[in-house]
Amino acid sequence: MAEYSISNLNKVVRGSKRATYDVETIHTILDDGFLCHIAYVYNHQAIVIPTAYARKGDKIYIHGSLKNRMMLSLLEAGTASISVTHLDGLVLARSAFHHSANYRSVNIFGTVKKVEDPIEKMEALKYVLNHMIPGHWDNVRQPNEKEFNATLVLEIHIETASAKIRAEGVVDDKDDYNSSIWAGVVPIKQVAYDPISDEQLPENTKIPEEVLRYVSKNKS
Structure with missing residues (x-):
């Protein structure tokens, strides 16, 4: 079972018992989503932006306009941090303190490069669209030369990553289990x-x- 090596960068500190570094698990969580959140710095200000993505092997593809400040900032930095989260349920405990959520989340750390090769660039755009609706690329008009040239595609190579998963019921204080307060989980999909x-x-x-x-x- 392949795992990402644990470092100070990707190590899950809080709730470490829910952490996993298993490559297949992390890839599955990525493949179950379509929107990620990417952090970057612009004019000394930290900003987080949601954007569409697709995974191919150990690479993440994103796209935007040639003047997109997030894309340009990522290229300048040469590295990226990406987060994907699925909310699977609301955990409603007896006490306010122990309310929580069931979730699957991934944090990715990788290196960034611009996709220059036209064939690879078109393939990346195909991957992103087909990640939204599998096989839909063949149903649409594909980018013309003007659209293609106006689009910037970035490849983020996954250098390391970690996942954190909560998939359980209510965890309350021992004394609260004798109370008549309702507790349970509201599944979300x-x-x-x-x-x-x-x-x-x-x-x-x-x-x-x-x-x-x-x-x-x-x-x-």
Whole structure:
């Protein structure tokens, strides 16, 4: 079982019993998401921005405009810190102090480079779109030359990472278990609803099978 080595950078200090450095577990958490949060510094100010991403092996791809200040700041720094979190439940304890949440989270630390090769760049854009809806790239008009040239694609190589997972019930103080206060877990899941077709579509335009398959898979 491959693991990322533990260092001062990726070591989970608080709640270390919930930490894992297992590569496969971390990749699975990444693949279950589409939005990440990226930290960067601009004009001596720390900023965190949500953005779409896709994983291919030990690489994360993101994209933006050529003048995007986050992208340019990451390129200048040469390193990046990325966070992905899934909220799986609200843990409602007997006491206010022990309220918590069930979650799966990952922190990634990596090196940044601009994707220059046109074939690799187009592949990265394909990965990002297909990470949203698997197989949907073949259903859309792909970027034209103007759009392609106006897009900056960055590759973040995962140097190290860690995950933290809570998947359990209420943990209360021993004395509180005799109280009549309700406690339990409210499970939370992101779900998809039926697609709403654009009003300006030509009549009888069919919803792609890939979209219907995604909705069916994520409906409940």
